[in-house]
Amino acid sequence: MPAYRPPRIPASDITPHHIYLSRRSFLGSAATAGLALAGGGGALAAPLAASPSSFKVNEPLTPKEAVTTYNNFYEFGVNKEDPSQNAGAFKPTPWSVKIDGMVGKPKVFGLEELMKIKQEERTYRMRCVEGWSMVIPWIGFPLAALLDQVEPLGSAKYVSFETVVRPEEMPGQGGFFQPLPWPYIEGLRLDEARHPLTILATGLYGETLPNQNGAPIRLVVPWKYGFKSIKSIVRISLVEKQPETTWKNSNAREYGFYSNVNPAVDHPRWSQATEQRIGEGGFFGAKRRATLPFNGYADQVASLYQGLDLKANY
Amino acid sequence: MMALPALPRRYHAASIWSLYLLGLCPAAWYFYQAATGGLGFNPVKEFEHVIGIWALRLIIATLAVTPLRDLAGINWMRYRRALGLLAFYYVLIHFTVYLLLDLQLNFAAVGGDIIRRPYITIGFACLLLLIPLALTSNNWSIRRLSSGWSKLHKLIYLIAAGGALHYVLAVKSVTFVPFIHVALICLLLAYRPLRKPLMKWKRGSKPTGRQASSNA
Numbered sequence: 210m211p212a213y214r215p216p217r218i219p220a221s222d223i224t225p226h227h228i229y230l231s232r233r234s235f236l237g238s239a240a241t242a243g244l245a246l247a248g249g250g251g252a253l254a255a256p257l258a259a260s261p262s263s264f265k266v267n268e269p270l271t272p273k274e275a276v277t278t279y280n281n282f283y284e285f286g287v288n289k290e291d292p293s294q295n296a297g298a299f300k301p302t303p304w305s306v307k308i309d310g311m312v313g314k315p316k317v318f319g320l321e322e323l324m325k326i327k328q329e330e331r332t333y334r335m336r337c338v339e340g341w342s343m344v345i346p347w348i349g350f351p352l353a354a355l356l357d358q359v360e361p362l363g364s365a366k367y368v369s370f371e372t373v374v375r376p377e378e379m380p381g382q383g384g385f386f387q388p389l390p391w392p393y394i395e396g397l398r399l400d401e402a403r404h405p406l407t408i409l410a411t412g413l414y415g416e417t418l419p420n421q422n423g424a425p426i427r428l429v430v431p432w433k434y435g436f437k438s439i440k441s442i443v444r445i446s447l448v449e450k451q452p453e454t455t456w457k458n459s460n461a462r463e464y465g466f467y468s469n470v471n472p473a474v475d476h477p478r479w480s481q482a483t484e485q486r487i488g489e490g491g492f493f494g495a496k497r498r499a500t501l502p503f504n505g506y507a508d509q510v511a512s513l514y515q516g517l518d519l520k521a522n523y
Numbered sequence: 524m525m526a527l528p529a530l531p532r533r534y535h536a537a538s539i540w541s542l543y544l545l546g547l548c549p550a551a552w553y554f555y556q557a558a559t560g561g562l563g564f565n566p567v568k569e570f571e572h573v574i575g576i577w578a579l580r581l582i583i584a585t586l587a588v589t590p591l592r593d594l595a596g597i598n599w600m601r602y603r604r605a606l607g608l609l610a611f612y613y614v615l616i617h618f619t620v621y622l623l624l625d626l627q628l629n630f631a632a633v634g635g636d637i638i639r640r641p642y643i644t645i646g647f648a649c650l651l652l653l654i655p656l657a658l659t660s661n662n663w664s665i666r667r668l669s670s671g672w673s674k675l676h677k678l679i680y681l682i683a684a685g686g687a688l689h690y691v692l693a694v695k696s697v698t699f700v701p702f703i704h705v706a707l708i709c710l711l712l713a714y715r716p717l718r719k720p721l722m723k724w725k726r727g728s729k730p731t732g733r734q735a736s737s738n739a
Contacts, residue, residue: 275564287698290563339695341565388696459696478640478693480632485565492557492566495624 254419257412259348262329264406266505270332271343273414275488280421281337282440283388284372284379291381292421299378301417301424301441310369310446313360320425324411326350331408333431335438336470336504342484347429348412353403361399361447368402369452370395370428371444389455395439396452396466397430398513406431406509409442432503432510434468465523469514470504474523539605546609549577550616567624571617578613579690579704581606582683586711593722604660607679611657614650642692649685652678680715683708 282292285299304320328348336342356368372393376383382391401407410429411418418424423440430437436456446452456464463477472482483497490496503510514522530538553573557566585606592598626632636643656676658664665672687708694701 272564279564283696287696289565289569341568386697386699386702388698475639478642480635482632485567487564491560492562492570492624495567495627497627497629 254416256415257328257348257417259328259330259412259415262331264329264331264333266332266334266344268334268344270346271486272488276343276345276413277419277421279343279487281339281435282381282421282423284381284391284393284441285421286381287388293419295380296420299375299420299424299441301420304425304443306426306442306445308355308359308445308447310448311362311365312447313362314358316359318355323350323355323409323426326354328411329408330415331429333406333429334504335429335431335435336484336500338434338436338464338468338476338479338481340479340481340484341487342500342504343487346414347408347410348415349408349410349429351405352407352409352428353405355409355445356403356447359447364449365447366399367448367450367452368397368399369446369448370397370439370442371446372439373441373443389459392443393439393455394452395428395437395454397437398451399447400513401430404510404513406506432470432506434470436464437468467514467519467522469510469519469523470500471502471519471523472500473502474520535601539601542602542605543609546581546605547612550574550613567620571620571625574613574617574620575690576700576704578610578617579686579708581610581613582679582686583704583707583711585610585679586683586708589718590711590714593718608657608660611653614653618647618650642689645685645692646689649682649689652682652685656682680712683712 278293279289280292281289282296285292285295302320305317306320306323307315307317309315328350330346330348332344332346334342335345352368372391373379374382374392381388397407408429410423410427411425413419413422418427423438423442426442427440428438428442437454451466454464454466456468457466470481475481481500484500485495485497501507553562553570556562557570560566562569585603588599588603588606592600622628622633626636637647638644656678659668659672659675668675687705690701691697691705697705
């Protein structure tokens with residue numbers, strides 16, 4: 210089968226040169242134009258209002274540039290810089306999220322509708338299974354607020370999530386040597402999904418999500434390894450049985466369904482006892498810090514797992 | 524295919540020293556990049572990874588010398604020692620960065636990694652196996668060990684296979700870049716058992732095989 214190769218479109222084909230040169234006339238003032246040009250980075254980041262919340266980690270924020278250029282988003286390539294470099298053609302609008310399965314009121318939500326839910330700023334730690342971490346000021350809303358609107362049935366025990374498939378906009382989904390089968394799928398237990406810490410994020414650092422961070426809407430589950438926080442979601446289903454998840458399907462010995470951050474349970478290839486905070490220490494002064502159980506959220510979430518053997522259910 | 528013009532003998536030594544210098548350039552470049560913020564937000568890991576990949580490339584180059592002479596008539600045997608030693612230096616840098624900058628001399632963690640994580644066990648074994656090869660990469664050792672030298676240096680096949688396995692096990696998914704490196708190593712290793720019959724056949728079909736091969 211021939212590999213699909215998205216056409217390379219030069220920027221000048223999209224925006225004719227004379228329009229590009231007259232762009233300032235579209236913008237109210239030269240100052241606004243300067244800001245708009247300074248932003249960019251391949252993303253359609255726009256200011257996003259959010260109310261403050263009490264969910265705030267008291268640790269220095271990871272610089273925005275690091276949060277938006279050091280990414281794992283295999284749909285855009287497997288190297289850390291790939292997503293920020295390859296996500297420019299991705300169109301996060303228009304967008305809709307279908308919620309179906311064991312719910313009283315299945316529904317397709319337009320992005321505008323989701324943005325009407327009260328948006329809060331939440332500063333969370335993010336711990337990657339590869340042994341690095343960040344502190345990110347997300348904007349979003351509790352997933353529970355959305356689930357309430359579709360009225361899950363009593364038989365629903367789990368929630369499954371699905372990322373968009375658009376090989377023409379996501380170079381990692383085309384060609385040979387695709388790292389994973391698509392769509393990327395993830396899942397949570399219903400009580401995990403309804404936990405107040407679990408949010409659907411629509412922005413970070415006061416702006417809408419850059420494409421490389423999972424625009425326009427992604428999951429953030431701060432006590433689990435980063436790969437659980439699925440990006441660019443198009444479908445959420447309530448189901449009875451534990452759903453399949455992409456990394457568990459790819460290597461069940463290494464990636465479990467729960468994937469709670471746990472320094473006592475090593476990944477076969479990486480010690481999970483310590484982590485490197487991205488952007489700290491540079492080349493010579495990098496200092497690994499101790500990883501906390503449930504990524505420091507044990508007080509809030511440990512009760513979800515009472516009686517569960519966390520070594521067996523990694 | 525056109526034969527490469529032979530390098531005059533008087534330039535041989537200079538060309539070998541140039542290769543050492545050239546071979547150390549990637550390490551120097553990436554070190555400079557890492558130290559000045561050019562390798563992104565996790566420079567230690569990034570440096571560790573590129574140096575490891577360059578070590579594999581140098582092992583590939585070392586293994587390519589013999590087939591290049593057999594099949595293309597290009598005799599670069601005089602560069603093989605430099606390539607092999609450069610590979611050893613890169614493996615040494617790779618391990619040193621992991622020990623010093625990544626795990627910051629936390630020997631318990633290093634020991635734990637070596638014992639528990641197969642890809643690190645294999646990588647560390649390859650480093651240890653490279654030491655006797657590096658120590659005997661000189662004319663004195665070749666004379667001293669005579670036929671034992673070539674036996675000892677067959678270890679490079681095991682090391683190359685180990686290096687490839689180390690790489691495959693270290694990445695989360697085998698994409699194009701790992702695949703190419705591993706495929707080249709597999710190809711170069713697979714050539715070894717084929718070499719004897721191939722050479723025999725070549726000599727049999729062309730009585731003046733030595734001259735013929737230089738025009739091949």
